Amino acid sequence: MTGFFKEVWSWLTTVDHKRIGILYGASALLFLLIGGTEALLMRTQLIVPGNDFLTAKAFNSMVTMHGTTMIFLVIMPLSAAFFNFLTPLMIGARDVAFPRLNALSYWIFFFGGVLLHISFVVGQIPRGGWFGYANLTSPTYTTDLSVDFWAMGLQVLGLASLIAAINFFVTIMNMRAPGMTLLKMPIFIWTTLVTQLLLIFALPVITVALVMITFDRKFGTGFFDPTLGGDVVLWQHLFWVFGHPEVYILILPAMGIVSEILSTFSKKPLFGYSVMVYSTCAIGFLGFAVWAHHMFTVGMGPWANAIFSAATMLIAVPTGVKIFNWIMTMWGGKIRFTTANLFAISFIAMFTMGGLSGVMHASPPIDAQHHDTYFVVAHFHYVLYGGAVMALFGGIYYWFPKVFGVYLNEAMGKAQFWLYMIGFNVTFFPMHFLGVQGMPRRNFVYAADQGWNFWNFVCTMGAYLTAIGGFVFIINVVYSLWFGKKAVGDDWNGRTLEWMIPSPPPVYNFAVEPTVDHLDEWWHRKYTSSGTRTDVQIEAHVDPSTIHLPGPSFWPLVMGFGIFVLAGGFFLDSYGATISIAGMLIVIISGYAWAFEDNG
């Protein structure tokens, strides 16, 4: 039993980027189960017109929590799992720049997720949409604590992401192996880097907006209250100045993953690497100039609509370049249809469709018809589900042997892929039709005479099919961890540095700091320029005690808990301030303890 507690303790105090990555991934998949269940409840409610499976309140809560969960608790942390596990391995480093800070980000994220889900326990589930438009969130129109759970939950989660973003930015800028210049970094590291920059610039905006909404609710300010001279549209600008870069925060890591997978399984370098880098940067930059395309119907006037529509269309150019470069990466290669590659290839098709419906919405007149209908639901699910989530699953199948030393089962993997692929398209393609037929989003019920019955039924069937796919994945993970085929190190004939060390990687990552001469360094060590295999082997294990590593620390967990207590005080009328101050004290004390800790 002491062995078990020792193991738990070692995970609670870990500062190893690989373990933190696994924690992020496991948490994200758990939340995926919750968010997916919420989606299934909504689809079940909409299976027939006039259904009363869910109440209006329950449905609006599912709408809100499905979006919030999938964005902040699934895609972002799942991307963070890859950032954590892979960044040091791909740049040839022993850990991230600030290992304890990395643990702190995870624990703050964990407590943020807990905070959001306490709302289920007390029956005050957020129901104002993941975008929380003012003034529905004002104390006049939402009297219970549901908005506060949402606002404080996002505030805490935002803090976690911001800390992590700074950490990864510093890591990538400062800790690359000798010789790895910026344009020799793997493309996934590039997308990670740009994503961190987007986070660093976008998160402060939502932080300010959430402080304002909390002030409106707790202290009677009127930033968003027209009866007090405030403006509801101000919230929309602030939210989308964050919210649109957020979309690229979700999709850029997926693009990086897809680039790595396609290149490996085509046995070719990424086509047009430097153009891919530039277009990643261009997308990141333009991502800040298009927020108001979420607001074409709010009444901004023709000039704002025209300019934001042009800026939005412009993003299609670097995105299109990426798509054609992925195709050319496969062209002339030797394509292996592994599960990981199937997910990556499907990403190209699904993301293209989501991108094209996005171009349609970039035109304000079309958007005026499609906005807030199921056409938009179809659009962003093609981008974020057919795109980001499919790519992340591809990433899981690709790097699972590296992380755990065993391959995921390919037969079950392919079954999951086809269930997902078919289920996804059966669910979301008909939503284009529903949107064109005028079905609004976020409606808990529709009437039988509105002409939406058939396709809604089809959508729900597709959702059930996907659920079976999710079930297959869970079985696959459990089965493979026990009985999976053993992985050694270079598990797919990879190209980047993480494949030159054993699977799973030893705690110190690289026994000897690698020196980099090429993009795709590991590939260049394995193959001469004429294409003959050299006799290079994966690195041998060495005694870990000979290598200096940062020691475990208990204080990131304590500080994360302090922030949880601090935020929790906002939910209580009596003793609320006292509890918040107590939380603040925990943060300060753990900060001191952290600073003076002998961490090796």
Place this chain on the structure above:
Amino acid sequence: MSQTNLSIASIYKYVVRGLSALSFAFLTGCFEVAPMTTIHPVTEAGRDINYVYALTTAIAVFIFLAVAIPVVIALVRFRERPDDDGSIPEQVHGNVVLEFIWTIVPVILLIVIALPTWQVIFKQAAPASEKALKVEVIGHQWWWEFRYPDLGIVTANEIYLPENTEIDLSITSNDVLHSYWVPRFSGKVDCVPGHVNKDKFTTPLAKLAGGDYYQGQCVELCGLSHALMRFQAVVLKAEEWQRWVRAYKEPPVVVTSLEEQGSKIFNMHCASCHTINGTPSADLDIVKVGPNLTNFGDRKKMAAGIMENSVENLHRWIRNPGKVKQGVVKMIPYEEILAPQEIEAVAAYIRNSTVRKF
């Protein structure tokens, strides 16, 4: 070439066929004409939008083909064969000419979309002419108020409009965000508290006596019963419109003793929130928080377009509105105050006496 040989040309043929079917499905919204379809507009404003939509869809399908066909060809031609010799393919790093082409071609296609887009934006944003019929649209949780400032008319949940007339809408909200949308007329316009947004369109000719009905609905999440905030737009023939405006100001017609009893109950219990023109309820100098019921008897649907205007539904509503529409608190459950017979009386009055002969 044999039929069974799945050559690239035949794959290409199937892909093209499939996608042209797909784009047709898109354009037609697959396949029935739903009451709120966005692709069978009846106004010029709606047709302008639909033109941009059709053009963009065609370009989108073209681009999808330009992506899908090379992907399919690559997957077929460049898959690793079982008898692979283990050699590695040529390590191609890029091609400047190709990459230039797929940067510049999308730019050109986007300009083709952007030009008509801007044209329609500015056309729609130009102010309506002086002689247009002015209507104010006010969103409430969860019903619609329509005011005709030049005619002195206030109505709710069914917006009556004359045929072939330019309409100048001023759109706002009384509480939270809503969004006004009659898909077959034009795009949606948000109802923003503290702001007034404009929209304009010219109504089509009316076909049916008694008016052509078009469905509308709130499309911005506005609280619990957001899904239950629908309305009807009714386009009347010119002479019917004249009669409707005249009849709207006349008092209700009370015939039976039940209706007589109902009118008294209405004036006592309902008039502080609801108005029926030509009764004492119209003379109260207060802001009414409930829908105007002057022509309730004419309305096809009730409770903001969510159910048939029937005796049973009206009883159900008056007995406990919060049970029919979750979140309704301003109107209390009258089953706690009125006897069943009194509810029957007031419902008879509201339904029967307010039929406007036009």
